[in-house]
Amino acid sequence: MTIRSFLLAVSLLLAVPALADPIVVVVNPASPIQELTSKELKAAYEGYGLPDISEEITLVYLRGDIEDAFNLSVLGISSKKVKVYWLRRVFEGESDLRRICKTPAEVRRFVSENADCIGFLPVPELDESVRAISIDGTPHSDPGYPVK
Amino acid sequence: MTRRRWRWALLTPALLALALAIPLGGPAAASDIRIHGLVSQGYMRSTDNNFLADTENGSFEFSEAIINFSTKAGDNLRVGMQLLARDMGAEGNNTVGLDWAYGDYRLRKNLGIRFGKLKSHIGMYNKGRDVDMLRTPVLLPQSVYDETTRDFAHSYNGFSIYANPLVPVAGRFNLEAYLGTLPVRDPNSSFWQSNLRLVTNRLAFLQGANLTPTITEMTVRYVAGGMLMWHAPVTGLRLGGNLIKGQIEGTAFLEGTVPLSEALAGSGLELPPGASSVKGLRSQPFSMDVDIEQLLTASAEYSWRDLLLAAELLYTHFDVTVDIDLAGVPIQLPTEVKWQGYYLMGTYRFSDLLEVGATYGQFYPNRDDKDGRDVVAQGGQAFEAWRENIALSCRLDLGENWLAKLEAHRMDGVGLMSAQLNPQGFDRNWYLFLAKVSAHF
Numbered sequence: 001m002t003i004r005s006f007l008l009a010v011s012l013l014l015a016v017p018a019l020a021d022p023i024v025v026v027v028n029p030a031s032p033i034q035e036l037t038s039k040e041l042k043a044a045y046e047g048y049g050l051p052d053i054s055e056e057i058t059l060v061y062l063r064g065d066i067e068d069a070f071n072l073s074v075l076g077i078s079s080k081k082v083k084v085y086w087l088r089r090v091f092e093g094e095s096d097l098r099r100i101c102k103t104p105a106e107v108r109r110f111v112s113e114n115a116d117c118i119g120f121l122p123v124p125e126l127d128e129s130v131r132a133i134s135i136d137g138t139p140h141s142d143p144g145y146p147v148k
Numbered sequence: 149m150t151r152r153r154w155r156w157a158l159l160t161p162a163l164l165a166l167a168l169a170i171p172l173g174g175p176a177a178a179s180d181i182r183i184h185g186l187v188s189q190g191y192m193r194s195t196d197n198n199f200l201a202d203t204e205n206g207s208f209e210f211s212e213a214i215i216n217f218s219t220k221a222g223d224n225l226r227v228g229m230q231l232l233a234r235d236m237g238a239e240g241n242n243t244v245g246l247d248w249a250y251g252d253y254r255l256r257k258n259l260g261i262r263f264g265k266l267k268s269h270i271g272m273y274n275k276g277r278d279v280d281m282l283r284t285p286v287l288l289p290q291s292v293y294d295e296t297t298r299d300f301a302h303s304y305n306g307f308s309i310y311a312n313p314l315v316p317v318a319g320r321f322n323l324e325a326y327l328g329t330l331p332v333r334d335p336n337s338s339f340w341q342s343n344l345r346l347v348t349n350r351l352a353f354l355q356g357a358n359l360t361p362t363i364t365e366m367t368v369r370y371v372a373g374g375m376l377m378w379h380a381p382v383t384g385l386r387l388g389g390n391l392i393k394g395q396i397e398g399t400a401f402l403e404g405t406v407p408l409s410e411a412l413a414g415s416g417l418e419l420p421p422g423a424s425s426v427k428g429l430r431s432q433p434f435s436m437d438v439d440i441e442q443l444l445t446a447s448a449e450y451s452w453r454d455l456l457l458a459a460e461l462l463y464t465h466f467d468v469t470v471d472i473d474l475a476g477v478p479i480q481l482p483t484e485v486k487w488q489g490y491y492l493m494g495t496y497r498f499s500d501l502l503e504v505g506a507t508y509g510q511f512y513p514n515r516d517d518k519d520g521r522d523v524v525a526q527g528g529q530a531f532e533a534w535r536e537n538i539a540l541s542c543r544l545d546l547g548e549n550w551l552a553k554l555e556a557h558r559m560d561g562v563g564l565m566s567a568q569l570n571p572q573g574f575d576r577n578w579y580l581f582l583a584k585v586s587a588h589f
Contacts (some may be wrong), residue, residue: 003472048312048320049257058218058253076383080497080545081451087588088282090184092275093220093248093267 002117021126023070024123024140026107026130028115035134038146042074044118047089048098060119061098062107073147110120120147185215189279190584195393196575197562200295200338201237203580210584211235212278232278236295239337239568247278248303260314265331267303268376269324269390271445271460274301280586284456284495284505285541286555287582291489291509292445292462292563296338301443303370303394303474304328311538320379320386327372335366335398339567344400344436345567346513347468347483353516359404360568364433366398371440379449382440384451396438402431402472434472441465454497457517462489463515487564495541505541511536513564535563550587556580 025041027033033050038105050057061067072084090096099117101107106127111119112129121129123140126132138145180578190210194203196492201207211234220229231245236242249486251266267275271292276282285294306328309389314320332340344361371394444463449456470479489508512518512534520530543556557580 014191042409042446043320044319045316048314054224054254056150056224056226078497079452080500084282087279088184090280091186091214091216091230091279093216093218093228093230093250095220095252096182096184 001013020069022123022140022145023066023073024126024132025135025147026111026119026132028111028117028124029129029131031063031131033118035137038074038136041135041147042076045074046085047095050118053113055116056082056095056097058099058110058114059097059116060101060107060110061106062103063100066122069148077124080137091128098131152171155341175254181217181219182589183215183217186212186279186471186586186588187214188288188584188586190195190214190582192580192582194578194580195259195319197318197559197565198563198569198579199580202569203237207237211242212586213242214278219547221251224260226252226254228252234278236298239299239334245333245338246441258314260310262308262310265305266308266326267327268301268330269326269373270301270392270443271390271462272377272386272388272447272449272458277302279588280551280553280584281588284503284543284553285493285507285539286553286584287539287557289460289491289493289507289509289539290537291491291511291535292460293496294339294489294511296342296564296566298339299333299337300330301502304330306371317381318378319381322375322377322379322538324375325373327370330368330371330394332366332368333362338568340366341568342564342566343466343485344515346485346564347436347470359402359431361400361402363398363400366396370395375445382521386447386449388447390447391442392440394440396436396440398436398438399433400436401433432473434470436471437469439467441467456493456495457490458493461489462487462511464488476507485513486515488512501545502579503543505535505539505543507539507541509537509539511537511563528529529574529576531561532574533563534561535565536560549589550585551584553582553584554581557582 013014015065025036032052041050044057045059068079071077071079075082086096086098104121106120107119108125108127108129111117133139135146181531188210188211191206191208192199192201192203192210193206196204198204201209213233213406214230216228216230219225221227227250230247231244233242233308236243241496246265248265248267250262250266252260252262254260269275272282273288274293277288277293277298280286297334304326306326308326310323312320312322331470340363341361343364348359371392373390373392375390377386377388419500442463442465445460447460449458464485468483468485470481472481489509489511490508492506493505495503495505508513513524514533517523520533523532523533535556537559539555539557540555544552546552559578561576562574
């Protein structure tokens with residue numbers, strides 16, 4: 001293998017994550033949240049709430065491969081560890097803020113019916129019942145959108 | 149309407165209301181009642197020494213059943229409770245009790261107060277010690293989370309104030325300060341027995357005696373504590389510490405035999421003419437004052453991908469004063485209980501099915517006597533002064549909601565182990581094997 005082909009292979013490997021599909025972070029259309037930073041999104045999914053909202057918020061999870069990708073992208077840990085994190089809270093007497101949904105339709109319905117929550121969807125499942133928010137000032141349609 | 153019909157007339161709407169409030173898998177209102185629970189069954193077998201149960205012959209007295217409820221009861225107010233039944237040898241015996249019950253009012257987004265029966269902050273893992281899903285090992289590292297301390301330190305009744313500030317650059321902090329009292333379920337549990345024995349063994353007056361303490365009353369006047377946890381900007385790294393102070397009062401008596409001729413030698417006291425020893429002695433009830441000067445833990449955990457590394461240190465200093473009237477001689481005897489323990493643990497998840505772990509820990513019931521010289525001087529064996537533990541653990545996640553675990557411990561020493569469970573005496577080197585299956589919802 002020549003150096004050029006080796007570098008090409010490495011660059012292709014590094015490029016794979018950038019080609020991953022974006023995961024759209026969504027809120028209720030009436031929510032005051034317009035955008036979040038990556039840190040604010042991470043804090044929200046750790047149970048520390050959203051900026052400028054004093055209410056406890058519900059964290060809507062969508063089961064499947066998208067959940068694994070979301071956890072790695074936003075929290076930097078595997079879904080197994082996220083599950084342990086929340087089980088610990090549940091059995092230690094702290095609040096369980098998760099709402100586990102099995103289908104994108106369930107996520108859309110829950111988010112559209114509850115103002116104090118945040119969720120995520122694959123791009124093709126986005127519709128007008130929920131509102132996508134920008135992360136780090138970047139909309140999900142932008143190649144630089146960080147949640148993938 | 150008959151009495152039975154009345155009962156159903158009252159129960160049916162309540163059950164219906166509960167059923168409608170419980171989420172059954174699909175989306176529901178954000179403020180419904182959350183219900184979680186678990187059941188587990190384990191088996192323990194040891195060589196040479198009994199560990200918490202009759203483990204030399206193998207014991208199934210190792211189980212938990214838990215159910216908890218929580219709901220958002222109003223703006224910024226959350227309430228919850230958990231019922232627990234456990235069996236661990238002579239302790240628990242599957243009696244259902246209140247494990248925790250709290251009200252949690254958020255004053256601001258990351259500032260709130262809690263009240264009720266709350267879980268104690270001891271190390272990073274005490275609050276979840278009954279929940280197998282939260283860790284790889286079957287037993288939490290015994291050098292910091294000795295099973296006999298569970299009934300003592302597991303939870304407190306009182307109030308706490310907490311905050312979770314996010315400090316720019318530094319990262320997230322969790323802080324909690326609390327004040328309350330510890331419920332003493334069984335004053336004659338292994339914890340109190342073993343520690344009172346530690347105290348009485350050190351009393352020069354009683355050296356050479358064979359006395360069993362029986363605690364008739366144990367009251368915790370107060371406990372106060374604080375917890376600090378720092379989630380460093382490095383993903384997966386957290387460092388923390390806990391400090392508990394408090395005061396305990398109790399009464400007890402000693403029963404057994406005392407060779408008074410040896411004990412009184414050089415004390416200035418004299419035996420009645422012709423008396424060389426007092427056998428079958430039962431002391432008058434005596435009082436104990438225990439000042440918890442400090443129960444301190446320091447913790448570090450690093451989690452990266454499928455790897456988890458943890459290390460914790462336990463350090464205690466209890467001042468114990470015993471006012472005892474033995475054979476007509478009133479004496480006030482101050483002594484100290486100074487534990488020290490630490491462990492290092494690493495776990496790694498190889499696949500969705502398999503996770504393995506290894507733990508090394510040391511525990512000293514008296515850190516001023518790590519080599520056991522004082523214990524030998526008191527008539528014991530040196531290896532009662534320490535417990536060194538190497539454990540290998542294997543966790544198998546059999547499905548989304550259930551798992552099995554296997555674990556082997558190699559032990560050197562028997563520090564703080566129950567003499568009552570080992571009336572034949574102790575052996576220094578021994579092994580402990582555990583298996584457990586747990587399921588949760």
